[in-house]
Amino acid sequence: MMAMSKKILEQEPSEIEMLLPWHAAGTLNARDARRVDEALARDPELAKQYAVIREEYAETIHLNESLGAPSARAMQKLFAAIDGEPARSPSASLNLSARISEFFAKLSPRTLAWSASLGALALLLQAGVIGAILMKNQAASYQTASLSMNEPVTRNLKAGTPPRALVRFAPDARVADITALLDSYQASIIDGAKGGLFQLQFGNKAMTKDEIANLMSRLQGEKIVNLAVAAQ
Amino acid sequence: MQVLYGRHHVRVFRFGFRLVRDEQIAEDLISEVFLDVWRQAGKFEGRSAVSTWLLAITRFKALSALRRRKDVELDDEAANAIEDTSDDPEVTAQKKDTSEALRKCLTALSPEHREIVDLVYYHEKSVEEAAEIVGIPENTVKTRLFYARKKLAELLKAAGVERGWP
Numbered sequence: 001m002m003a004m005s006k007k008i009l010e011q012e013p014s015e016i017e018m019l020l021p022w023h024a025a026g027t028l029n030a031r032d033a034r035r036v037d038e039a040l041a042r043d044p045e046l047a048k049q050y051a052v053i054r055e056e057y058a059e060t061i062h063l064n065e066s067l068g069a070p071s072a073r074a075m076q077k078l079f080a081a082i083d084g085e086p087a088r089s090p091s092a093s094l095n096l097s098a099r100i101s102e103f104f105a106k107l108s109p110r111t112l113a114w115s116a117s118l119g120a121l122a123l124l125l126q127a128g129v130i131g132a133i134l135m136k137n138q139a140a141s142y143q144t145a146s147l148s149m150n151e152p153v154t155r156n157l158k159a160g161t162p163p164r165a166l167v168r169f170a171p172d173a174r175v176a177d178i179t180a181l182l183d184s185y186q187a188s189i190i191d192g193a194k195g196g197l198f199q200l201q202f203g204n205k206a207m208t209k210d211e212i213a214n215l216m217s218r219l220q221g222e223k224i225v226n227l228a229v230a231a232q
Numbered sequence: 233m234q235v236l237y238g239r240h241h242v243r244v245f246r247f248g249f250r251l252v253r254d255e256q257i258a259e260d261l262i263s264e265v266f267l268d269v270w271r272q273a274g275k276f277e278g279r280s281a282v283s284t285w286l287l288a289i290t291r292f293k294a295l296s297a298l299r300r301r302k303d304v305e306l307d308d309e310a311a312n313a314i315e316d317t318s319d320d321p322e323v324t325a326q327k328k329d330t331s332e333a334l335r336k337c338l339t340a341l342s343p344e345h346r347e348i349v350d351l352v353y354y355h356e357k358s359v360e361e362a363a364e365i366v367g368i369p370e371n372t373v374k375t376r377l378f379y380a381r382k383k384l385a386e387l388l389k390a391a392g393v394e395r396g397w398p
Contacts (some may be wrong), residue, residue, distance in 0.1 A: 063339070063354075
């Protein structure tokens with residue numbers, strides 16, 4: 001009986017033993033981390049196993065980091081597919097703004113590493129989009145910022161439509177600042193950051209040309225705004 | 233979306249790549265995953281981290297992609313057979329390079345062992361988050377990782393690398 005119990009004990013890992021990998025990764029809660037630390041201090045065999053786990057942990061990271069990064073093709077394919085999606089309604093757009101804020105708020109600190117190539121590509125795309133907007137932004141119509149290879153969508157102005165703008169925020173703009181700016185201007189994000197530009201809509205009433213010019217001037221003066229272009 | 237993509241696409245790619253073992257398919261997975269996110273952002277309830285949500289979608293897409301591949305069966309036997317061809321721990325052991333042998337043997341683990349090791353060590357997922365991503369109970373997550381580590385030790389031992397555990 002004794003031998004059988006011993007055999008079972010040998011086969012079945014203890015709760016603390018099973019938590020060791022999470023302790024190595026630093027993802028245990030404070031209570032469990034303390035329990036594991038105490039067990040490691042009094043059990044040399046467990047400490048030996050922990051040393052092995054730390055080695056596995058380091059090599060798993062090494063292995064994954066060696067896998068490289070995807071090519072720009074994946075991003076192009078994604079944004080082309082998004083461009084092909086049906087347009088969202090204004091109410092859905094308001095939700096989008098909140099959802100984007102929520103996404104930002106929940107980003108994991110360990111995933112802050114940016115791809116240098118992506119950044120460079122994004123800058124190039126921004127330059128292209130801004131150039132296209134400045135070239136084609138005429139009195140009665142505008143083109144949407146787009147990565148699509150298809151024909152650009154051109155919309156006619158309608159009386160009573162609230163003003164819209166394409167806005168690029170400063171790279172170091174914090175989510176809280178962006179949210180505060182949106183609130184102070186009664187603005188909502190109605191389209192995502194295509195080429196680094198967000199399409200914003202201001203209030204729910206139409207404005208005169210002078211009012212829009214004044215609004216753009218104020219926006220352009222904001223510290224967290226790099227570019228603000230009236231979209232209609 | 234661009235910010236979200238910029239922050240997470242590399243990890244999504246690597247997680248998918250480790251599951252499907254094909255760079256092109258892994259790249260295709262990225263656009264599928266983020267397009268789903270774009271479409272389903274309203275369903276994100278905020279109860280888990282964005283990265284956990286993304287990895288769960290990636291896993292689902294990767295398994296679907298594997299099922300679509302004519303030459304790959306999803307069962308462990310076939311998956312392990314594929315791994316065996318890419319695994320060469322003996323040769324690595326001859327080089328007396330424990331680190332390299334470890335990485336080779338990590339690649340040689342079964343898909344479900346590889347997945348749990350990556351989620352906990354590389355993606356730094358807690359027991360609860362790993363359970364959510366894989367869709368198994370938390371206790372199963374713990375035992376699965378334990379047996380993944382035992383399997384890893386066996387592979388290393390077979391390759392001539394003795395680490396003193398188990």
